[in-house]
Amino acid sequence: MKIKIIALMAMLLLLASVGWGQEEAAIDSTVQEVIPPGPPLNLKAFDKPYDNGHAIDLTWDLSVDDGAGRNNIIEYRLMRADSPEGPFVERKKLEMGKTEAEDKGVKEPDDPNYFPREHDFYYKVVAVTADAEAESEVVGPVRGIGQWYNAGKNPVAVAVVLFTVFTIYFIFKAKKGAELYIRPLxxxxxxxxxxxxxxxxxxxxxxxxxxxxxxxxxxxxxxxxxxxxxxxxxxxxxxxxxxxxxxxxxxxxxxxxxxxxxxxxxxxxxxxxxxxxxxxxxxxxxxxxxxxxxxxxxxxxxxxxxxxxxxxxxxxxxxxxxxxxxxxxxxxxxxxxxxxxxxxxxxxxxxxxxxxxxxxEPVLLGTLKAQDYAKALVIICCIIGFIAASFGWTWFVEQFHVGN
Amino acid sequence: MRKGPIIITAAVALFFVISWIIKSGGAPEGSSSYDAIAEGFWLTFAAFLTLAILSFLYKDNPFYKFAEHLYVGVSAAYWMSLGFWTTLVANLFPRISMTLSEWFQVEFISYQYHFWVPPILGVLLLMRLSPKGGWLSRWALAFIVGTTAGLNLPRFLRSDFIEQISSTMLPILVNWQGFGDFFTNFSLSASGQFVSIVSNFLVVLGVLCGIIYFFFSKEHKGAFGAASRFGIWVLMVTFGASFGYTVMGRISLLVGRLTFLLDDWLGIISG
Amino acid sequence: MTNIGVIISMVFIFGGLLAIMIYSLRGKDIDRRIIFLFVFISVATSVIFNVEFKEYPTVIVKKVFDKIESLPPGSKVLISFDFDPAMKPEVFPMANAFVRHCLVKGHKIYLMTIWATGQALMNETVETVIKEEFPDAVYGEDYVTLGFKAGGVGVLNVIITDFRKMYPTDEHGTSLDSIPLFAEVKSAKDLDLVLPIGGGQPGPKEWILFIGDPGDVPIAPGLAAVVAPLIYPYYPKQAIGLLGGVKGAAEYESLLRQVYPQFQDVPAPALRMMGPQTMAHIVIMAFIVIGNITYFRSRRRGAE
CATH class of the missing domain: 3.40.50.720 (NAD(P)-binding Rossmann-like Domain)
Structure with a gap:
């Protein structure tokens, strides 16, 4: 009997404690404050190298709540202003997990997306959750500067250089009297x-x-x-x-x-x-x-x-x-x-x-030979590209993309 | 003079006049009699020229010669006057002379002195006609050749070379989800997986073998020869397609002309 | 009456072809004028009796149609009339079909030409298609005609950076700055789609090279049949689809009729041309077969 009473009291105590705990939790949820996420850290902005001067590259470290912590980041917003005080204008939205972005515009002044060269800009990145935002530090000034060489057009430059080298080499070779074989037609x-x-x-x-x-x-x-x-x-x-x-x-x-x-x-x-x-x-x-x-x-x-x-x-x-x-x-x-x-x-x-x-004629012979070598290169590139595309190795295929 | 040509010419003239009279009567309501006569004449004249050109299919004849020479003369004059009005009047004068702009009634834009360069080069080009100054035309030609090569080289290298290589890098297995999926969703439709796989493979093979055919540094023997032979087959298929398309294009023109003759001129098309 | 006419002409054509085959198998030469005559009769009878066939759109044409369908209303579409009266029967139906499709979808259309001879044809489209079938379309707000500018690829080279440098005004002399359609358009890069129609030089290929590739603008050319095989290699990457010759135009017209029943009664010249076209092709194929049979037979006889 005594044991039963002790057990009953223990159960009542347990129930009471559970009920009290629930009540406390309920109170907690009604008064919970919106906690902002960790801001993106270490933001750096610099001129995009080897371009026409109308772009800025940015990198940053992930917010502590992106992929870890509360893991509630939805996206990042890239903001730009003409002075550190603002006003900041949104330039781009980026998915969670991104740590780099390119702010690129066009060179035509009347265009809505005009990006002036050699103009001071200030940037910040905002980490966004469902109900809160956290801003990085403002970085700047940074300016886009045009370089003599536009790396976006690399494939065209490589093609021109290779073909020119082949042509000059074979023309010289033919002029020196080397026997260049051409199949009979x-x-x-x-x-x-x-x-x-x-x-x-x-x-x-x-x-x-x-x-x-x-x-x-x-x-x-x-x-x-x-x-x-x-x-x-x-x-x-x-x-x-x-x-x-x-x-x-x-x-x-x-x-x-x-x-x-x-x-x-x-x-x-x-x-x-x-x-x-x-x-x-x-x-x-x-x-x-x-x-x-x-x-x-x-x-x-x-x-x-x-x-x-x-x-x-x-x-x-x-x-x-x-x-x-x-x-x-x-x-x-x-x-x-x-x-x-x-x-x-x-x-x-x-x-x-x-x-x-x-x-x-050396010029004709040399050019023809150069073309043959260029064709051989094209064949090799096509075969590698074909294999790469089949296995989803996009890196090689992307090398043939010409930027603007 | 022989009678035959006179009779044929007279018959053609008679048909022309009859057609003119009939077509002048069918002008839309509200148009003046002068308009109707003019409309009838032009319609008949267009039909006559069409038939004159088509008569060459039988054999060369004076009517064909007349139509051909008329065409050559009219088109030369048309292009010349068009070149004057669209290039000199529309583009040049509004930038070099206010007086000329007013004279030709075009809006003057502003003085742009670099616009004097094209007319100077144009005059140099015309120096070709001069027995002594012919060499001067080479400067203008050098400018044309140089700028054209400069403008076109990067564009062609990009679009016709790099982008075309990149377009050949196609995956052999399109949307591959395994053999089970391939056989359960097997379809012969043009956008289906099987057709995509086959066409990708053919594109890559065709390009490679086509290039091999145009490879002159190695004799076409063995596997290389086989690839080259496949290449020439691909080329022949391409030429066949090109030929077919050309036939289609030419027949379209014939249909266009016959529709004009039978509908606009003779008005005998049903429906 | 029509059916009887068709039957009589078919009997005449195929009977004639059979007779020619027998004649040539006997080792006799056929005068080339006989071939012309057969092609002429097959085309003329099909035109007179209005022989029509059903068209089934191919993927390459459907992609162009789907692109115009999928663009949101108000998208900016440029149509370039780069052809002359000689190419008109083949490509003019394409231009009209494109204009109809764009306007019915509520797109804004920009009409221009880099061929002098294209201007009159462009105006014909404005008068017979836009003004008659779309009387509510407002000039400057729904469509604009830029007209012709001399310079060939030079024109394209300029409009890729700035329309106003090449076209300070539209065809009627109105400044582009006062035309609402140009409020948001500075260069060809601001367009959502370009539909160059033609087959010569400069033509669709130059639009791909000078506008499509450098400007990242989608291009869907309408081509005269002769050049269609030369533009195929640009599909699907550099040209999203293409219309090749009168067949492409007919497929497009049939698609337009399927999706928009209100176009059932508007003229479809390309669809109408496919009847005579098909008949002429059958006759030409028959001659190719006859020629080959005779050739191989005579070669075998020669070998014997």
Whole structure:
């Protein structure tokens, strides 16, 4: 019995203590004060290095309540002012856990997001919870200064430097007489064959330089090939017809053909009228060239250079006339027409390669080699990038992002 | 003179006049008779020029030649006058001369002396026509070539080179959640996972093999040769697509012209 | 009547093709004018009898549509008319569809051109689409026409930093500072979307190179078919989507009709063109097949 009474009293005491405790807790929750979070510490602001001067970088240490302590930080707010006293304007909101930010604006003064260069700014970072805020110390003055080099455009600079180095190196190498290998191209082998065929048939060879000017790379490449063709023509004593669209191109073509006849030892066989001006009206020129094809029935037609809408009209007429046709252009939209209507087509860069292969000109050879090395680099980068992207290694892929 | 061409020319002229008379009667209400006659003439003339150009498909003829020469002449004059009004009058005069601005009735902006540089370069360019001063045109040309190269190089390197390399760095496994998920959600839709995986793989393979085809420093033998052959196939597919698109474009133009002839001119389209 | 016409022309076209195949298999050459004639008949009959097919939008076109759909009303969209009358049948329907879509979504549109020949076509869109179909659209508040400026890519190079340096006024001579649409727009970087339409040079490619990439502005070009394959490599990173030729335009028009039934009765020229287009393509494909069969047959005979 005594034990029961003691147990009962103990239980009552326990209940009372629990009830009292609950009452106290209830009182506590009604009078609880809003406790601000720990402020971000150690705020530092400095000019963003290697940019155009319209940005400031900031770093700070996390608030003690971010990821630890009460762990109730929702976000940080980056505030900026022209003087330490303010007024501060919010520039950015950042997620919890962030310890760095970039305050970047544009250089145009009328723009709402204008960020003046070399202007003193003061910064503070505010840690925000659901119901309270805590400000860091104000830092400043700090000013954005433009550097000579903008690191955002690094990839472009690297590409320019690498390609320039390759080009200069290989041009020098070619000039010193180093043997730079270029693989044989199907179209080039066909050139000799086609000249041979024309000789056998006793028919002329038609060489069209296209609609480009003397400044176009495709036309320049075409001159080198014309030189080779003219030399063979002089050796085999076949006749050559070169109708021109541009008067300057015509003058250069005449010189090229003449030089080839000289170097073949047949200056007597050179006829200046074989290289002549037709007109510089696109379709009138086509009409003229088509007329030659149908009247003179050349055994071989070369279309090497810059071509536009006239490509198919000429190549089709040549096919109807039964000539062997070799074409080459860097105009991507015209290549399909040449592919369908000609026997051999030098696609895009192959035209330059053919020219370098035949001419052995150091500048052309060096540039071609440099391009090959650049291509090899591109292939390697693409393969690594492909693997990196597949495994989610974003760092490598990001290196190819060009900033503004 | 042979009779044939005279009869054909007379017939074409007769058709032209008949069409002009008929089309002049169909002008909208409220327009004056002069407007109606003018409208009828221009509509008939446009139809005549269209047919004249299309007649080349049969064979070369004087009507085609007339239309072609008219086109060349009109477009040369149009571009020349347009160049004068939009470049010299609109951009240059308001910055170099108040008198010229008033004369051409454009608002004078302000004297900007560096705007004298373009007309000077323009005059230098025209020196090409002079037998003795032709060399002076090279200065202007050098300026054009230099500035164009300078302006374009960084842009092209960025957009056509770096960004294109970056666009080729595609993940092979798109949204990969495991084989189970792949097979349960398998779909052949264009935006589905399977098609994305295949297209990413083809893009990467196509780019690599395409570049290998244009690699001139190594003979295309063995695996390298196989990649190069695949590259040329990719190029041929591209040319095929380009050819197809061109055919589509040309047919669209034909449809546009025929719609004009059959609807606007002859008015025989149903619906 | 229409159906009978279609049936008669189909019989004529396919009967003719069969006859040509038999003829060419006998080793005889076909005059090229026969091919022209067949293409002409297939296009003309489809135009006369208004042959139409249903269009199913492709992903690349739908992305452009979805982008305009997803922009909040009041977004700033620039449409550039960089084409001439020769390209008009292909790309003009795109321009009109873009304008309709933007205005029905409540976007603000800025119309301009870097092709002299584009100005008249731009004004045609203003007169026939904006003023007729959207009479409530206010000039300066809902749309503005900047017109043509000479200079090609030079124009783009300037507007990426400042519109006012290249266009002190709009097409009508009103200062940009007094046009509400330009209150918040200083340069092309302030635009939410750019829709360059064209196919020549300068054209959509230059918009990507000179505006899209350096300015981080989304670009969705409308392209003449000839250049469409050249712009494909820029998709999806540098161009969010694209419309290639009349097919792209037709897909866009059909999407617009699906989502906005009020456009059921407005003209859809691209959709209308797809009938003749398809018929011409069938004829051309038939000729390619006939040509190849004949070629391989003659080669085999030659080998024997």
């Amino acid at each position: 199907a179209g080039i082998d066909a050139v000799d064959e086609a000249i041979g065929r024309a000789t056998e048939m006793g028919k002329p060879i038609l060489y069209v330089l296209g609609l480009g000017t003397a400044a176009d790379i495709a036309t320049i490449a075409s001159f080198t090939i014309l030189s080779r063709v003219a030399q063979k023509v002089a050796e085999y004593q076949t006749s050559l017809i070169v109708p021109c669209y541009d008067p300057i191109v015509m003058t250069i073509a005449q010189e090229t053909v003449k030089a080839s006849y000289y170097s073949a030892g047949r200056p007597d066989a050179y006829n200046q009228d074989s290289v002549f001006f037709v007109t510089n009206q696109q379709f009138a020129y086509v009409g003229g060239v088509n007329g030659i094809m149908l009247r003179d029935r050349p055994a071989t037609n070369f279309y090497l250079g810059k071509f536009y809408a006239e490509s198919l009209i000429m190549a089709e007429t040549g096919a109807v006339a039964g000539s062997i046709q070799i074409a080459g252009t860097d105009e991507v939209t015209q290549i399909p027409f040449f592919v369908v209507a000609c026997d051999y087509t030098l696609i895009g860069e192959e035209l330059y390669a053919a020219s370098a292969y035949l001419g052995r």
